[in-house]
Amino acid sequence: AQSVAQPxxxxxxxxxxxxxxxxxxxxxxxxYLFWYVQYPNRGLQFLLKYITGDNLVKGSYGxxxxxxxxxxxxxxxxxxxxxxxxxxxxxxxxxxGEGNKLTFGGGTRVxxxx
Amino acid sequence: xxxxxxxPATLVQPVGSPLSLECTVEGTSNPNLYWYRQAAGRGLxxxxxxxxxxxxxxxxxxxxxxxxxQDRQFILSSKKLLLSDSGFYLCAWRGGTLDEQFFGPGTRxxxx
Numbered sequence: 001a002q003s004v005a006q007p008x009x010x011x012x013x014x015x016x017x018x019x020x021x022x023x024x025x026x027x028x029x030x031x032y033l034f035w036y037v038q039y040p041n042r043g044l045q046f047l048l049k050y051i052t053g054d055n056l057v058k059g060s061y062g063x064x065x066x067x068x069x070x071x072x073x074x075x076x077x078x079x080x081x082x083x084x085x086x087x088x089x090x091x092x093x094x095x096x097g098e099g100n101k102l103t104f105g106g107g108t109r110v111x112x113x114x
Numbered sequence: 115x116x117x118x119x120x121x122p123a124t125l126v127q128p129v130g131s132p133l134s135l136e137c138t139v140e141g142t143s144n145p146n147l148y149w150y151r152q153a154a155g156r157g158l159x160x161x162x163x164x165x166x167x168x169x170x171x172x173x174x175x176x177x178x179x180x181x182x183x184q185d186r187q188f189i190l191s192s193k194k195l196l197l198s199d200s201g202f203y204l205c206a207w208r209g210g211t212l213d214e215q216f217f218g219p220g221t222r223x224x225x226x
Contacts, residue, residue, distance in 0.1 A: 032213055043204055043217035100208055104158040
C-alpha cells in the first residue's frame with residue numbers, strides 16, 4: 001500500500017519570500033512523484049514530476065521540487081512566492097505500473113500575502 | 115492537443131435519485147481514465163480507473179459504479195444517491211508516453 005503525508009494544512013508566506021510545501025511518501029519500489037495545484041472550483045493542474053534522474057526537478061510557474069530517497073520526501077519549493085500562487089497544493093506518489101494509480105495527500109493550502 | 119470534458123458542471127439531486135456523470139477525452143487514443151472524489155476542498159479519493167474499454171477497477175466499495183462504453187468515454191453512475199455522495203467529482207486521463215494525469219474541470223454534486 002502507498003501513502004502520502006502533507007503535514008501542514010496551511011502555509012502562509014509574504015509575497016517575495018521563499019515558499020516550501022512539504023511532502024513525505026511511502027511507496028514500494030521506486031516511485032513516480034507528482035505535484036498538482038488546484039484553484040477554487042477548478043480541476044487539478046500538473047506542476048511537476050520526478051520519474052528518474054536528477055533529484056531536483058523544475059516545473060511550471062517557477063516551482064521546483066527535490067526528491068530525497070533517504071528521507072522519502074518530495075518537498076515543493078519556489079524561491080519567490082507570488083500572490084497568484086495562493087491555491088491548494090497536492091503531492092501524489094504512485095507506483096510504476098498498476099494503472100499508474102496516484103495516492104493524493106490531503107493537500108496544503110498556500111496563502112501568499114501581499 | 116488533448117482536452118478532457120466533464121458534464122454537467124454542477125448537479126443538485128435528491129437522496130435516492132439516480133446519477134450519471136460523463137467524462138470524455140479528445141485528442142488521444144486508449145487513455146487510462148480515472149474517477150476521483152474530493153470532499154470539502156481537500157484530498158482526492160480514487161474511485162475507479164480503467165485501462166481500456168470495458169475494463170474497470172474499483173478502488174473503494176461504495177454506492178457508485180463506473181463504465182467505459184467507448185475508448186474515450188468514462189461514466190460514473192449510481193442507482194440511488196446518498197447524502198454522503200455529495201462532493202466534487204474529477205475525471206482524469208493519462209496516455210501515450212506521459213506519466214502524469216490530466217484532470218477535467220470537475221462536477222460539483224450536491225445531494226439533498
